[in-house]
Amino acid sequence: MSSKTRGTTKTPAHTQEHKLSGNMGVGELVMSVLAFSSPLTTVAGFIPVLLMFSGHTAPGIYILLTVMLLVFSVGFVKMSQSVKNPGGFYAFVTAGFGKPAGLGGAFLALFGYMFIGFFAPPLFAVTLQSFVATTLNGPDIPWYWYALGIIAVTTFLAYHRIDLSARVLTTVMLLESTVVVIFDIVSFASSGGNMQHGIGFSMPWLTDAGLGLALLFAVGNFFGFEATVIYRDEVKNPERTIPRATYLAVAGIGIFYAIAAWAYIAFLGADNAQTAAQNNTVNLFNDAATALIGKIFADVGTILLITSILASMLSVQNIAARYSFSLATDGVLPAALGRVHPRHKSPYVSGLAVGLTWGAATVIFTILGVSPDNLYPIASGSGSFAVLLLMFITSFAVLVYFLRRRSFAPESVWKTIVAPIISVIFLGLITYLAIINYPELIGGSTVMTAIFMTFTFALFFGGIVYAFFLRSRRPEVYARLGRQKID
Template identity: 70%
Template sequence: MTSTTHDASTEEASDGSAAPATGKTTLKGNMGVGELVMSVLAFSSPLTTVAGTLPVLLIFSGQTAPAIYLLLTLMLVVFSVGFVRMSRSVQNPGGFYAFVTAGLGKPAGLGGALLALVGYIFIGFFAPALFAITLQGWVVNALNGPDIPWYWYALGIIAVTTFLAYNRIDLSAKVLTTVMLLEVVVVVVFDVLAFVNSGGASTGGLGLALPSLTDASIGLALLFAVGNFFGFEATVIYREEVKNPERTIPRATYLAVVGIGLFYAIAAIAYIAFLGGANVQAAAEANTVSLFDEALREFAGSLFADIAVVLLMTSILASMLSIQNIAARYSFSLAVDHVLPRRLARVHPKHRSPHASALAVGLLWAAATVILSVLSVPPENIYPVASGSGTFSVLLLLFITSVAIFVFFARRGSQGDTAPWVVLVAAAISAAFFGGVTFLAIKNFSALIEGSVVLTVIFMTFTFALFVGGFVYAIYLRRRKPDVYARLGRQKV
């Protein structure tokens, strides 16, 4: 070949049979444990979560919010036992796509891959609208600048993240690490000042409590909190782009899960300490949007609060970049397997990145932004629907993956340093837990997307149709295109 841009189609031998995968469809990077953990943390957008999601969670959970984060942390640590063991047994790139294929077969694997791809694209699409609203308000109110239409800001952030995702993963990792460190500093300052300025007995004290299964709001609280942990799949998605994956992936997985859980649990305790256990739910409900900002202005003054607003916008950008990187790698894996157009499997000759898939995700977001703006859809109506529907897709995938891990090790046992029964018990517990949370998501889907009954039916039907459609399409491939079917799950054939 004379071209320096590679395509998955070059894997076919001259006789038309499939040849082993080559470096032409291999990504490359040099990420370490710290950069990988920061990429996972960026997915949940820490400052956005503490300023925006946590006050909503406090409305539903009140004094039980820290315990809910700790419960989710425990459950995800349990899930990680099988997840990490699976990453050693199934070393194919592709993340959950490869795991579900190995455990439940190629049809379920393809269905899971479509859930992941569309789910991550939807979750990421929360960011342009939210970024646009935040920046537009800051420019007009704080800077007395022009009132520029929101879609220009949205298209601007899409261009920035697409440029970064187009390049080598190490560039994204450096940007994400820098932004995450700044965000963590702001949240830690908030935590410390909240504890220092706590109301004590006059506001009802700290008054932490454990959640009760009889509490009608526990389901919604779990749904709002579980999305803050999404993104840890990145530890296996980036298998080809990290240093020493056998050591880096397990360490980054456990550090990310435990670190995220403790980080948000402490922030929830800080809110309760400042507002008081007896008042926290009422205060969060009365001033959900401005709770964090007003607390910071009271604690540290307007300058620090304004800095936090700027970092809130970079937090949204970092989250969007992290999600775009993951979505691009799912698109890349499906293109390598010849499910999606093969041009999406091109690897940049210099950056060794899935640049075509990253560009495709960015163009899809840009097109959706233009269409919705032409239809005069308010931006504040876009991000809850996008985030909520995408969260449900990934949550459903987590449940399916838990079942796949259990089935995989039930068939062949744990061939490693972890006892087989430990892996099986961990996988069974996580499958039961995520199955329960998925049921709660189905039951409360309208609240998850903040939408109408019609939207609920449309998006829930679409989500299940993705998995079923992938399953049926894989069966079609098995009959009509066995060479493509053999590749599913990033198999070397």
């Protein structure tokens, strides 16, 4: 084959049979993002932890994070209008810092989402195991069977067209959000609006004890809105859908959780919220729901908590599969992972690979005798740190990208300079807090901290080194990294 022929040959990224397809609208896209944070899991599991660190400033922390991440979204959305491919942060870092850093970012993303998603099987297993044995007086089934069962279900859904996953996620989100809204309303009603009871909340201050950990735990609830650009090829009218879904998702997540945290305070009292959370972190939501509404409502909430974990896992699996698909399409991972299902137009092989990886990990940890209670905090914490680090790198890449373009394509100073600078400072602070508080983030020892943190940074720099290897040994693969389509 001549060099001229090679130069005109289309890569899989540019052929229709290798392109994903779907028909999601703004609502379904927002629900897919919201599912990532697992609303009922957050309200029942993470907000009590946030209250333990921050007390009556918890709603204010969500408000602060919402404002800051809306600022981040300004540059994010603007970038999505210039870099028009579904590579997500991978494509953005490539556009700003070049292909080596982009590949390092892609490795961070794939690792981060794979680990975040693996929080779900053990958490789902211990939650369902307890519900079956305690509430239903059913058999005591080993946790790994539940874990393998949920992996099979989400992998089946991820295999099919994205519209099916979107419908499932939308249904689950509406049900669990309804439970949270009912809890909020009854909590506020129980206080009668009595300010002396302590229905009010305060904004956080830099001198607040525990502020760093509170910010760190709360910011993870916003992860997943990158999906709005990852699904570019699978949404209707992406030029309008992506910006609307991004802003709605960030604002919706922030407001939803701020009100839920406020509802806890309305029920517990501002002066008592932190102590109550410290004394009863695990069962705070269940006990509050039982006291306010009754045991039947609390049991319904537990059932929906189980489906909430499933929805979150499905959302993460879809994102991880699309990162795997992008890297395979670019030639970095085996070509089979870049296959598109002829009928479902889904990255079915990558979806299967993610599920099989989680299944194998479940089997291995079971054989090693690792408790599921120890698995999900490590998986969630280490994965969240990788995604947070990637968000910080991305915010910097967005700033650099638009600074380079100002000489020939100047655009809004607010969107391309000011907002990205604010994002770099804010996400840099959160990343610093994550580094110094990493043991608390993963709930692990000093040795575990050293292993996982070293591995996370090694992923990024290893990706850079591998990109240089590709440039010298496989230039045709290097040329495809990031699949840039820039306006």
